[in-house]
Amino acid sequence: MPEDRSIQELGLDEYKFGFHDPEEYFFKTPRKGIDPEIVAMISKHKNEPEWMLEYRLKALESFLSKPTPRWGGDLSELDFEEIYYYIRPMENQGRSWDDVPDDIKNTFERLGIPQAERESLAGVGAQYESEVVYHSLKEEWDKAGVVFMDMDSGLREHEDLVREYFGTIIPADDNKFSALNSAVWSGGSFVYVPPGVHIDIPLQAYFRINAENMGQFERTLIIADEGSYVHYIEGCTAPTYTTNSLHSAVVELIAKPNARIRYSTIQNWSHNTYNLVTKRAVAYENATVEWVDGNLGSKLTMKYPAVYLMGEGARGEILSVAYAGDGQHQDAGGKVVHAAPNTSSLITSKSISKGTGRSTYRGLLKVHEGAVNSKSRVECDALLLDENARTDTYPYIEIEEKKVNTEHEATVSKVGEDQLFYLMSRGLSEEEAMAMVVNGFIEPIAKELPLEYAIELNRLIQLEMEGSVG
Amino acid sequence: MLKIENLRAEIDGQEIVKGLDLEVSKGEIHAIMGPNGSGKSTLANVLMGHPRYEVTGGSVMFQGEDVLELEPDERAKLGMFLAFQYPSEVPGVSVANFLRTAVNSVREEELSPMEMFRLIQEKMRVMQMDPKFAERYLNEGFSGGEKKRNEILQMLMLEPKLAIMDETDSGLDIDALQVVAKGVNELRGPEFSAVVITHYQRILRYIEPDHVHVMLDGRLVTSGGKELALDLEDKGYDWVRQEFGSAAQS
Numbered sequence: 001m002p003e004d005r006s007i008q009e010l011g012l013d014e015y016k017f018g019f020h021d022p023e024e025y026f027f028k029t030p031r032k033g034i035d036p037e038i039v040a041m042i043s044k045h046k047n048e049p050e051w052m053l054e055y056r057l058k059a060l061e062s063f064l065s066k067p068t069p070r071w072g073g074d075l076s077e078l079d080f081e082e083i084y085y086y087i088r089p090m091e092n093q094g095r096s097w098d099d100v101p102d103d104i105k106n107t108f109e110r111l112g113i114p115q116a117e118r119e120s121l122a123g124v125g126a127q128y129e130s131e132v133v134y135h136s137l138k139e140e141w142d143k144a145g146v147v148f149m150d151m152d153s154g155l156r157e158h159e160d161l162v163r164e165y166f167g168t169i170i171p172a173d174d175n176k177f178s179a180l181n182s183a184v185w186s187g188g189s190f191v192y193v194p195p196g197v198h199i200d201i202p203l204q205a206y207f208r209i210n211a212e213n214m215g216q217f218e219r220t221l222i223i224a225d226e227g228s229y230v231h232y233i234e235g236c237t238a239p240t241y242t243t244n245s246l247h248s249a250v251v252e253l254i255a256k257p258n259a260r261i262r263y264s265t266i267q268n269w270s271h272n273t274y275n276l277v278t279k280r281a282v283a284y285e286n287a288t289v290e291w292v293d294g295n296l297g298s299k300l301t302m303k304y305p306a307v308y309l310m311g312e313g314a315r316g317e318i319l320s321v322a323y324a325g326d327g328q329h330q331d332a333g334g335k336v337v338h339a340a341p342n343t344s345s346l347i348t349s350k351s352i353s354k355g356t357g358r359s360t361y362r363g364l365l366k367v368h369e370g371a372v373n374s375k376s377r378v379e380c381d382a383l384l385l386d387e388n389a390r391t392d393t394y395p396y397i398e399i400e401e402k403k404v405n406t407e408h409e410a411t412v413s414k415v416g417e418d419q420l421f422y423l424m425s426r427g428l429s430e431e432e433a434m435a436m437v438v439n440g441f442i443e444p445i446a447k448e449l450p451l452e453y454a455i456e457l458n459r460l461i462q463l464e465m466e467g468s469v470g
Numbered sequence: 471m472l473k474i475e476n477l478r479a480e481i482d483g484q485e486i487v488k489g490l491d492l493e494v495s496k497g498e499i500h501a502i503m504g505p506n507g508s509g510k511s512t513l514a515n516v517l518m519g520h521p522r523y524e525v526t527g528g529s530v531m532f533q534g535e536d537v538l539e540l541e542p543d544e545r546a547k548l549g550m551f552l553a554f555q556y557p558s559e560v561p562g563v564s565v566a567n568f569l570r571t572a573v574n575s576v577r578e579e580e581l582s583p584m585e586m587f588r589l590i591q592e593k594m595r596v597m598q599m600d601p602k603f604a605e606r607y608l609n610e611g612f613s614g615g616e617k618k619r620n621e622i623l624q625m626l627m628l629e630p631k632l633a634i635m636d637e638t639d640s641g642l643d644i645d646a647l648q649v650v651a652k653g654v655n656e657l658r659g660p661e662f663s664a665v666v667i668t669h670y671q672r673i674l675r676y677i678e679p680d681h682v683h684v685m686l687d688g689r690l691v692t693s694g695g696k697e698l699a700l701d702l703e704d705k706g707y708d709w710v711r712q713e714f715g716s717a718a719q720s
Contacts, residue, residue: 418558427546429543440607441561
């Protein structure tokens with residue numbers, strides 16, 4: 001196994017978190033690639049109930065039978081046979097920080113996750129490799145009946161709930177990558193918020209991929225029961241390797257009547273990662289679901305958080321920001337389906353492209369017949385930092401109902417000479433001026449994030465932009 | 471403090487400034503007046519280093535330093551300031567955030583957050599601006615008057631040694647004009663010089679110039695005291711053209 005302990009001093013505009021710890025594992029699938037044996041081994045190792053094994057095997061069939069999508073980004077270099085599908089870093093999950101092994105703590109330290117976060121922020125479920133290694137939950141939440149644990153524990157401890165909802169929002173055969181995830185999923189979060197319970201402090205999970213060639217297939221299911229509120233937040237970063245890495249998550253959200261779920265993500269994958277994620281939510285009567293989604297890094301990201309507005313008065317919001325640097329393609333957007341009257345939605349998408357980077361907005365707005373008085377607004381803004389950068393917009397709109405109000409607005413802007421000159425005439429260097437324009441551009445998204453995440457988002461974008469001028 | 475000699479500048483291959491000379495001493499306020507198209511705004515932009523203009527000849531010395539090779543931010547750090555005729559909008563960046571960044575960029579030592587807060591409050595009071603203004607995004611949706619006030623606010627915050635004001639008076643009503651003039655007079659003193667570029671002499675009633683120059687076809691064709699501005703008001707630019715047009719062409 002690699003023994004490179006040094007923090008790689010990478011050049012400008014390269015991934016800054018590209019170090020990795022020596023890999024020490026209790027379990028690793030014996031070989032790369034995927035087949036029924038591997039899937040059965042994963043399930044057996046986790047002591048899963050029979051139905052989950054069946055579910056996985058059926059999903060595998062679906063995965064193998066589906067062709068790799070040819071729309072969106074270029075997946076031709078993605079080789080499913082070159083990936084490890086399951087690694088487990090520790091025998092048991094640490095319930096307290098002291099139980100977490102030192103090298104894992106080191107990694108967190110290098111990522112700069114503040115120690116204070118553990119104390120001020122209540123639930124920290126940090127995913128290292130395929131399992132959550134550190135997990136804590138404030139006592140009052142336990143008392144209130146809130147469940148926040150990794151998905152594997154969720155399956156063990158709340159099998160009935162999991163069995164009832166797992167895969168109901170995103171069926172295994174929804175698409176090739178949801179099928180893959182359903183076959184080999186590991187880790188992720190399971191959250192249940194009982195009726196009427198409001199969790200004011202966000203639940204946080206910090207994800208990280210470490211092992212070379214390892215796919216990460218986390219699976220998250222959040223159920224907000226009637227009239228409850230939860231904000232789940234997740235930030236990701238991954239180290240740099242020379243061979244391609246795959247991240248393919250499935251996230252399902254269920255907002256029961258009058259409930260509200262906000263799901264915030266900042267993803268910063270290393271530049272060779274394929275980030276192919278399926279995220280979907282259903283919102284019942286007067287429920288609200290909000291996706292706040294920041295996409296940095298990766299070689300290719302394909303991600304379109306969706307909200308299905310199933311009950312009258314439901315509301316969906318999707319805010320996304322993507323940064324595509326040299327050689328990167330961010331194919332992101334959002335999907336809203338209005339299936340009930342008086343529903344409303346807002347999609348705000350912001351993308352920044354630099355160098356040979358390419359950003360794509362791909363969105364679907366669908367209004368079913370009978371969804372009268374639905375309101376929807378789609379706004380996508382692209383910012384190009386130089387001449388070579390590219391942006392495309394594919395807004396699909398299908399309206400079957402006449403009594404609706406939909407708006408769509410798309411803008412493309414370049415960081416202008418005049419704008420830079422103006423800022424520089426006040427003493428800002430060209431890089432500082434560029435960073436200021438970019439930070440202003442993403443401000444509408446950043447202000448929706450908790451402060452420390454907003455700062456992290458700005459900092460990450462600045463790191464990515466270093467050396468981008470001149 | 472500022473010495474411009476035989477300055478020539480062009481944009482897209484067309485020469486706009488055609489051999490201009492000007493000397494501004496410490497503490498002086500100079501007005502440059504001229505009809506539309508005489509090259510006034512080009513001069514302002516060239517002095518601050520706009521990348522779109524190409525300097526093809528001459529020199530610009532500021533405090534003994536040749537600034538033509540310097541980037542705009544380096545000129546700002548030397549103490550030069552340009553009040554823009556059309557300031558750019560920067561969505562998502564609040565006026566307060568911008569002022570903080572700019573002030574700390576030109577200063578050798580950064581201000582503490584509390585000092586900065588007080589300074590912004592104080593200068594906004596001078597400019598008779600609502601404190602809420604500081605939270606608005608820079609120039610986004612500002613009225614013409616608000617933009618100009620904001621320019622002068624920046625000038626007060628940055629305390630430049632030399633301010634170039636590019637038609638700051640255009641489009642202002644009399645109240646706004648007085649506030650803008652008040653801002654400039656606030657800085658007036660032995661350490662502050664200004665070049666006030668304007669089409670009309672109106673602003674010069676409130677900012678009294680030590681010298682007035684008339685610009686025509688890329689050059690300063692005549693200079694005088696503040697009475698020259700009044701002459702121009704009476705006689706109009708046609709008089710200037712008749713009197714100096716042939717000289718400018720030659």
